[in-house]
Amino acid sequence: MIVTKDLTHKWFTLFAEKVIQEKEQLSEYDRIIGDGDHGMNMARGAQQLITLWQAVPPVHLSDVFKQAAMKWISGVGGASGPLYGTAFLEMAKAVGAKEELSNDELVTAVKAGFEGIKKRGKSDIGQKTMLDLWAPAVQDLEKDELTMATLQTALTKTNELKATKGRASFLGDRSINEVDPGAASSKLFFEALIEAGEFGGN
Numbered sequence: 001m002i003v004t005k006d007l008t009h010k011w012f013t014l015f016a017e018k019v020i021q022e023k024e025q026l027s028e029y030d031r032i033i034g035d036g037d038h039g040m041n042m043a044r045g046a047q048q049l050i051t052l053w054q055a056v057p058p059v060h061l062s063d064v065f066k067q068a069a070m071k072w073i074s075g076v077g078g079a080s081g082p083l084y085g086t087a088f089l090e091m092a093k094a095v096g097a098k099e100e101l102s103n104d105e106l107v108t109a110v111k112a113g114f115e116g117i118k119k120r121g122k123s124d125i126g127q128k129t130m131l132d133l134w135a136p137a138v139q140d141l142e143k144d145e146l147t148m149a150t151l152q153t154a155l156t157k158t159n160e161l162k163a164t165k166g167r168a169s170f171l172g173d174r175s176i177n178e179v180d181p182g183a184a185s186s187k188l189f190f191e192a193l194i195e196a197g198e199f200g201g202n
């Protein structure tokens with residue numbers, strides 16, 4: 001898949017819309033294993049990004065990632081603000097001045113986002129976090145595909161994990177079979193890519 005600025009703009013706009021739509025559900029997940037603010041926090045950044053782009057649409061491909069990073073870092077708060085903000089910023093850096101990405105370059109950018117989350121959160125896969133959605137998505141993208149089935153399977157597997165990172169880890173075994181809110185919002189992020197993109201299998 002070739003990734004243009006327009007496709008990326010559509011990707012992030014769909015993501016922002018989904019976050020706003022799913023705000024209550026995301027906060028409900030967070031109420032069970034966290035502090036209940038994930039949907040509200042994420043929706044604040046999403047709304048700010050939509051408002052910005054209604055006034056001034058992004059010009060360059062890297063603007064999409066950079067502007068999303070700024071809104072998440074300055075507007076979202078909680079743990080998700082810095083984590084998504086870092087991911088988007090690392091993606092912007094990986095994109096640099098390119099105005100179009102090959103599939104390999106998309107993979108490089110998403111991997112850079114994944115590594116950013118890992119570093120910022122001092123976390124790794126298997127801890128019931130966003131990373132457990134991002135890792136299988138990267139594996140799919142490496143094959144130039146991404147399917148809803150992959151995302152659903154990844155979320156189901158993440159639900160079964162015990163949280164060993166973040167606030168949810170305080171619950172220990174009681175976090176098993178609950179949904180990690182960051183994994184749920186990350187599923188929306190990649191669903192938006194599927195909808196914006198043109199993958200063979202979809």
Ligand SMILES: [Mg+2]
Pocket residue numbers: 030034035036037038078079
């Ligand atoms: Mg929270």
